[in-house]
Amino acid sequence: MYRLFIGNKNYSSWSLRPWVLLRQLDIPFDEQLVPFDEGGSWEKFRHFAPNGLVPCLEDGEVTVWDSLAIVEYIAEQYPQVWPENAVARAWARCATAEMHSGFAALREQCPMNCGVTVSLDTLSAGLQKDLGRIAELWEEGLQRFGGPFLAGDRFTAVDAFFAPVAFRVKGFGLSLPDAAAAYARHLLTLPAMGEWEAEALREPWRETDHEEEMLQSGTLVEDRRVQPA
Numbered sequence: 001m002y003r004l005f006i007g008n009k010n011y012s013s014w015s016l017r018p019w020v021l022l023r024q025l026d027i028p029f030d031e032q033l034v035p036f037d038e039g040g041s042w043e044k045f046r047h048f049a050p051n052g053l054v055p056c057l058e059d060g061e062v063t064v065w066d067s068l069a070i071v072e073y074i075a076e077q078y079p080q081v082w083p084e085n086a087v088a089r090a091w092a093r094c095a096t097a098e099m100h101s102g103f104a105a106l107r108e109q110c111p112m113n114c115g116v117t118v119s120l121d122t123l124s125a126g127l128q129k130d131l132g133r134i135a136e137l138w139e140e141g142l143q144r145f146g147g148p149f150l151a152g153d154r155f156t157a158v159d160a161f162f163a164p165v166a167f168r169v170k171g172f173g174l175s176l177p178d179a180a181a182a183y184a185r186h187l188l189t190l191p192a193m194g195e196w197e198a199e200a201l202r203e204p205w206r207e208t209d210h211e212e213e214m215l216q217s218g219t220l221v222e223d224r225r226v227q228p229a
């Protein structure tokens with residue numbers, strides 16, 4: 001059985017991608033949650049991941065690090081990870097790769113922190129550009145492939161890669177055009193997303209870097225997490 005190493009559910013957007021994919025597709029795996037250490041987790045994560053980062057997948061003798069490599073590895077055994085239709089599959093791979101290597105302003109200014117609501121101080125030009133491109137991409141996928149998921153009627157890897165964006169949209173009150181906003185809300189209603197969020201809220205850990213990063217962009221309005229340990 002696959003063994004998936006992840007970081008804190010509250011903070012780790014990269015971990016959410018393969019986790020939500022496996023859960024939504026009902027692919028069995030053993031979850032190994034390793035909380036972040038203050039000031040960096042290199043030493044701790046190096047015990048299982050050569051790059052000292054989460055997520056990391058172990059499958060017997062095979063170690064696969066990096067969320068995109070993990071998804072491609074799983075797809076070799078479970079083809080339903082990608083859309084069946086070749087055109088939708090090519091589009092899904094492009095959109096997934098764009099998410100994997102882009103959207104720096106969104107990542108930096110709206111870090112995933114599932115349990116909080118933050119009021120943004122300003123909507124920077126970079127953030128506006130990222131949100132505009134995300135809306136364009138989502139609307140294109142929904143229209144071209146008929147929805148309700150980005151590349152058709154099934155949840156696939158491209159939806160998993162944008163799942164963290166749904167938590168960012170909710171937490172930072174980001175505004176999107178109607179169809180894109182409805183898609184973000186739909187992602188949040190998925191059972192696997194509900195499970196992830198509920199477990200994130202129950203985590204007692206706070207990690208200074210992640211907390212400070214969040215407060216650089218705005219003001220904390222609500223914190224729904226359990227009291228810190």
Ligand SMILES: N[C@@H](CCC(=O)N[C@@H](CS)C(=O)NCC(=O)O)C(=O)O
Nearest residue numbers: 012013014040041053054055066067
């Ligand atoms: N490109 C990598 C990025 C992974 C990544 O940056 N992971 C972060 C957590 S979400 C991490 O492990 N950071 C280590 C730390 O904060 O000490 C992937 O897609 O898996």
